[in-house]
Amino acid sequence: MTYSELQTPQRTIMTPGPVEVDPRVLRAMSTPILGQFDPAFTSIMNKTMDMLREVFQTTNKWAFPVDGTSRSGIEAVLASVIKPGDKVFIPVFGRFGHLLMEICERYGGEISTIECEWGNVFDPQVVIQVMKNVQPDIVAMVHGETSTGCMQPLKEIGRACREQDILFVVDAVATIGGTEVKVDEWCIDAAVGGTQKCLSVPSGMAPVTYNERIEKVVLSRKKVEKGIATPLDEQNQSDGPKITSNYFDLSQLQDYWSPRRLNHHTEATSMLYALHEGLRLVLEEGLENRFNRHLTHEQALGAGVKAMGLSLFVEEEWKLPMVTCIKIPEGINGDSVRTMLLEQFGVEIATSFGPLHGKIWRIGTMGYSCRKENVLLVLAALEAVLLYHGAEVKPGKALQAALAYYTKESNEVSLSM
Amino acid sequence: MTYSELQTPQRTIMTPGPVEVDPRVLRAMSTPILGQFDPAFTSIMNKTMDMLREVFQTTNKWAFPVDGTSRSGIEAVLASVIKPGDKVFIPVFGRFGHLLMEICERYGGEISTIECEWGNVFDPQVVIQVMKNVQPDIVAMVHGETSTGCMQPLKEIGRACREQDILFVVDAVATIGGTEVKVDEWCIDAAVGGTQKCLSVPSGMAPVTYNERIEKVVLSRKKVEKGIATPLDEQNQSDGPKITSNYFDLSQLQDYWSPRRLNHHTEATSMLYALHEGLRLVLEEGLENRFNRHLTHEQALGAGVKAMGLSLFVEEEWKLPMVTCIKIPEGINGDSVRTMLLEQFGVEIATSFGPLHGKIWRIGTMGYSCRKENVLLVLAALEAVLLYHGAEVKPGKALQAALAYYTKESNEVSLSM
Numbered sequence: 001m002t003y004s005e006l007q008t009p010q011r012t013i014m015t016p017g018p019v020e021v022d023p024r025v026l027r028a029m030s031t032p033i034l035g036q037f038d039p040a041f042t043s044i045m046n047k048t049m050d051m052l053r054e055v056f057q058t059t060n061k062w063a064f065p066v067d068g069t070s071r072s073g074i075e076a077v078l079a080s081v082i083k084p085g086d087k088v089f090i091p092v093f094g095r096f097g098h099l100l101m102e103i104c105e106r107y108g109g110e111i112s113t114i115e116c117e118w119g120n121v122f123d124p125q126v127v128i129q130v131m132k133n134v135q136p137d138i139v140a141m142v143h144g145e146t147s148t149g150c151m152q153p154l155k156e157i158g159r160a161c162r163e164q165d166i167l168f169v170v171d172a173v174a175t176i177g178g179t180e181v182k183v184d185e186w187c188i189d190a191a192v193g194g195t196q197k198c199l200s201v202p203s204g205m206a207p208v209t210y211n212e213r214i215e216k217v218v219l220s221r222k223k224v225e226k227g228i229a230t231p232l233d234e235q236n237q238s239d240g241p242k243i244t245s246n247y248f249d250l251s252q253l254q255d256y257w258s259p260r261r262l263n264h265h266t267e268a269t270s271m272l273y274a275l276h277e278g279l280r281l282v283l284e285e286g287l288e289n290r291f292n293r294h295l296t297h298e299q300a301l302g303a304g305v306k307a308m309g310l311s312l313f314v315e316e317e318w319k320l321p322m323v324t325c326i327k328i329p330e331g332i333n334g335d336s337v338r339t340m341l342l343e344q345f346g347v348e349i350a351t352s353f354g355p356l357h358g359k360i361w362r363i364g365t366m367g368y369s370c371r372k373e374n375v376l377l378v379l380a381a382l383e384a385v386l387l388y389h390g391a392e393v394k395p396g397k398a399l400q401a402a403l404a405y406y407t408k409e410s411n412e413v414s415l416s417m
Numbered sequence: 418m419t420y421s422e423l424q425t426p427q428r429t430i431m432t433p434g435p436v437e438v439d440p441r442v443l444r445a446m447s448t449p450i451l452g453q454f455d456p457a458f459t460s461i462m463n464k465t466m467d468m469l470r471e472v473f474q475t476t477n478k479w480a481f482p483v484d485g486t487s488r489s490g491i492e493a494v495l496a497s498v499i500k501p502g503d504k505v506f507i508p509v510f511g512r513f514g515h516l517l518m519e520i521c522e523r524y525g526g527e528i529s530t531i532e533c534e535w536g537n538v539f540d541p542q543v544v545i546q547v548m549k550n551v552q553p554d555i556v557a558m559v560h561g562e563t564s565t566g567c568m569q570p571l572k573e574i575g576r577a578c579r580e581q582d583i584l585f586v587v588d589a590v591a592t593i594g595g596t597e598v599k600v601d602e603w604c605i606d607a608a609v610g611g612t613q614k615c616l617s618v619p620s621g622m623a624p625v626t627y628n629e630r631i632e633k634v635v636l637s638r639k640k641v642e643k644g645i646a647t648p649l650d651e652q653n654q655s656d657g658p659k660i661t662s663n664y665f666d667l668s669q670l671q672d673y674w675s676p677r678r679l680n681h682h683t684e685a686t687s688m689l690y691a692l693h694e695g696l697r698l699v700l701e702e703g704l705e706n707r708f709n710r711h712l713t714h715e716q717a718l719g720a721g722v723k724a725m726g727l728s729l730f731v732e733e734e735w736k737l738p739m740v741t742c743i744k745i746p747e748g749i750n751g752d753s754v755r756t757m758l759l760e761q762f763g764v765e766i767a768t769s770f771g772p773l774h775g776k777i778w779r780i781g782t783m784g785y786s787c788r789k790e791n792v793l794l795v796l797a798a799l800e801a802v803l804l805y806h807g808a809e810v811k812p813g814k815a816l817q818a819a820l821a822y823y824t825k826e827s828n829e830v831s832l833s834m
Contacts, residue, residue: 001467003696003697003701004697005445005697006693008449009457010449011451011452011455011457013452015452017683018450018452018453018683018686019450020450021449021450023447026597026687029446029687030425030440030444030446030447031425031446032425032428032437032438032443033436033437034426034427034428035428035429035430035435036620038428038759040425042807044425048448051420054418054574063804065484066680068489069484069662071663071664071682072485072682075662075664079662093433094644095644095645096644098643101643102644102663103663106659106660106661106663107610116560132672147644155527179474196450196686202450202685202688202690203484203682203683203686204484204685221502225516226515226516226518227443227511227513227515227517227564227770227771228512241477242523243523244524244662245496245523245661245662245665246488246516246519247489247665248664263629265485265486265620266434266435267486268619268620268621268688269619270614270687270688271619271622271688276423276630277423280420280421284419285422291824302730312699326660328670340457350732354644354645361716363531
C-alpha cells in the first residue's frame with residue numbers, strides 16, 4: 001500500500017486547545033536536529049528554563065518541560081510528591097479536578113474532596129476552612145477549568161497552605177500565558193502549564209516549575225538508575241519510599257536539566273525548539289500585553305454572542321478569560337451545529353464533558369487563535385449556522401456588537417496615547 | 418531580558434540517536450495545527466497506525482505512538498501489564514536491560530535476571546533454559562543494545578515464551594526501521610520502537626504495538642476516568658488491580674486511538690505529522706532496501722575504521738547493524754577526541770555508559786544520518802583528530818577502504834542489474 005504526503009485543510013481553531021500556532025513557531029520546528037549533549041542544544045535547554053521562569057513569574061531553580069502532553073506534567077509532579085498514604089485535599093469544580101483525584105488515587109494518596117456545581121468556583125475561605133479540618137499533606141487544585149469555563153482564585157488558598165506547611169500543587173494548563181499565574185506571590189509550590197493553549201505551542205510538552213519545598217520531598221526519594229549510576233550515586237541512594245514511575249521521576253528529570261546532564265531520556269528536540277520560540281514570542285509581546293489581548297477578544301466575543309441572543313454559561317467574575325461557554329439553545333442539536341461550522345466554514349469550536357456534554361459549547365480565545373479576524377469569523381459562522389438550524393437568533397447583531405467593541409477599544413487606546 | 422531566535426550550527430550527527438531527520442519530515446512539522454477530533458486529523462492518526470503495523474510487520478489491532486520519548490513507550494507497556502507480584506525475567510546485556518529492570522521493579526514486578534558481559538548477547542537456549550526454571554509471567558528483553566552495540570536474536574525465545582504462555586515484551590527502540598523486527602513471526606507480544614534512531618523522526622514519540630494477549634491483561638485492569646466516564650463505563654469498571662499510571666494506561670490510550678476517541682490527552686499534533694511523514698518515507702524506500710542501506714554504510718564505516726588501525730568492540734555476528742563501537746586507543750582521551758570532532762568538524766559521535774564510559778566510542782549509522790557523505794566525513798575527521806592527538810593510525814587508509822567498499826558495492830549492483 002502507498003501513502004501520500006500530509007494534505008490538511010485550513011482551519012480556524014476556536015476551541016480551548018489545541019489552538020493555532022504562530023507560523024514562526026511552526027517554522028522553528030523545521031530547524032535541523034542537534035544532539036542532546038551538544039553545547040548548542042544544552043544552551044537552548046537553559047534559555048528555555050530562563051523563559052519559563054519569567055512566564056511562571058518565579059525565581060524557582062526548577063522550571064523545565066516534561067516530554068509529554070499536559071497531563072504528563074501533572075502526573076510527574078504528583079507521582080514524585082505523593083507518598084502512599086499522604087493526605088491529599090482536592091476541591092473539584094470540573095472535569096480536570098476529577099483528573100487530579102484520579103491521578104492522586106492511583107499513586108496511593110488518601111483523597112479528601114469537596115465539589116461544587118459545575119459552573120462555579122469555591123470561596124477561598126471555604127477551602128481554607130476544610131483544609132483546617134482535613135489537615136492534608138498536599139492541596140491540589142485546578143486554576144482554569146476549561147470544562148466549565150471557570151477560574152479559581154488561588155492567592156488566599158496558597159498563603160493558607162504555606163502557613164500550615166501544606167504543599168500546594170496547581171494545574172495551570174489552561175491559564176499559563178493567557179492570564180496571571182503568579183507562582184511565587186501566590187505561594188504555589190508546584191505549577192504545571194500547558195503548551196497547546198495560551199502558550200500556542202503544539203501539544204506534546206508540559207512545562208513544570210517547583211520550589212525547594214517540593215525538591216526536598218523529591219530528593220528524599222532519589223534513586224539513580226542502574227546502568228548509569230556512579231559508585232557515589234549508589235552510596236547516596238535515599239531511603240524514602242521510591243517514586244513508582246521512572247519516566248516521571250522528577251529527581252532524575254532535574255539531574256538531566258542540571259549541569260550534570262545525567263542521561264534520562266533524549267529530549268524531544270523539535271518540540272523544545274517550538275517551546276523556545278513560543279516562549280520567546282510570549283515575552284516579546286510582554287505578559288501584560290498578552291493578558292490584555294486575551295481579555296479584549298474574550299470581551300468582543302462575549303458581546304457578539306449575547307447580542308445574537310445567546311446566553312453565556314458563566315458570566316460571573318470567575319469566568320475564565322480565555323474560554324467562553326455558551327448555552328446551547330433548546331431544541332438545537334449542538335453537535336450538528338459544530339459539524340456544520342467545521343464543514344462549511346472550517347471553524348472548530350468545542351463541546352464539553354460529562355454533565356455538560358450537549359448542554360454547552362465552548363469557544364476558546366487562546367494564544368495565536370486569539371485574534372480579531374478569528375473572533376469575527378466565528379461569530380458570523382455561528383449566526384449563519386444557527387439560523388440554518390432554525391434557532392431564534394437576531395441576525396446581524398453579533399458582528400455589529402463585536403465591531404463596536406473593537407472600535408471603541410481602539411479609540412480608547414488612541415485617546416490614551 | 419530579551420531572547421533571540423534559534424541560531425543553530427550545522428552538524429553531522431553520527432551518534433546512536435537522536436540522528437538527523439530528512440528535510441521532508443522537518444517540513445511536515447510546520448504544517449498548521451488541526452483539532453484532535455477533526456476528521457482530517459483522526460484520519461492521519463489512522464494512517465499512522467496502518468503504517469506502524471507495516472513497519473512492525475504485524476497484523477495487531479493496536480499500533481500507535483505514546484506521546485513521550487522512547488522510554489515512555491516502554492513504561493506504558495510495562496506499567497499496564499505488570500501486576501504487583503508478577504514474575505518478570507529480564508536477561509541483561511547492557512544499560513537498557515538495566516532500564517527494563519528498573520521500570521519493572523518500580524511497578525512491583527518480582528525480577529529474575531541473568532547478565533552477560535557487556536559486548537555479548539545470550540545463546541537463546543540459555544535464556545530458554547532459565548525461563549523453564551524461573552517460570553516467569555513475563556520476559557522482557559532489549560533487541561538492540563546501543564550501549565554495547567549488540568543485537569540479541571529473539572525468534573527462538575519468542576516461540577518458547579508462546580509455548581509456555583509467557584508474555585514477551587521487547588524493546589526495539591534502536592532497531593525498528595533499521596533491521597528486521599518481525600513482531601508476529603517472532604511471537605513478540607508487545608514491542609516498543611524509537612523515533613529518533615532508524616525511523617529518523619525527532620525524539621518525542623514512542624510507537625508501540627501489542628496483541629490480544631496483552632490487550633486481555635490491559636482490559637482486565639480497565640477503569641475509565643471520572644469526569645468522562647458514562648454510566649455504562651462506571652458499570653463496566655473491571656476489578657483487576659489498577660494500573661498505577663494514568664498517562665501510561667494502555668486501556669485508556671487504546672480507547673483514544675479507537676473509533677470511540679475517548680478523550681485522554683491532546684495528541685501531540687506536530688510530532689504526529691512528523692511520525693506520519695517519517696513512516697511514509699520508510700515505506701516509500703521499502704523495508705528491505707532500508708535494511709540493506711543500513712548494512713552497506715555500516716560495512717563501509719567498519720572497513721574504514723579497521724583500515725585506520727582501530728579495533729571494533731564487537732565484530733561477531735551479533736553486532737548491531739546500525740551502531741559501531743570502537744575501542745579507544747590506549748593513552749587517548751576519548752572525550753577530547755569527541756570535543757575536537759564537534760568543534761572543528763561539526764561531527765558528533767557518542768561515548769558510552771557505566772563500565773564502557775571512556776573505553777569505547779559509539780558511531781551510529783541510522784536513518785537519514787546513514788548516508789555515504791556522512792560516513793566518509795566521520796572517517797576523515799576521526800583520522801585527522803586522532804593524528805592530532807598523537808594516536809598511531811595509518812594515514813589515508815580509512816577513506817580508501819570505504820571508497821573501495823562503496824565502488825565495489827555499486828559495481829555489484831550495476832552488474833546484477
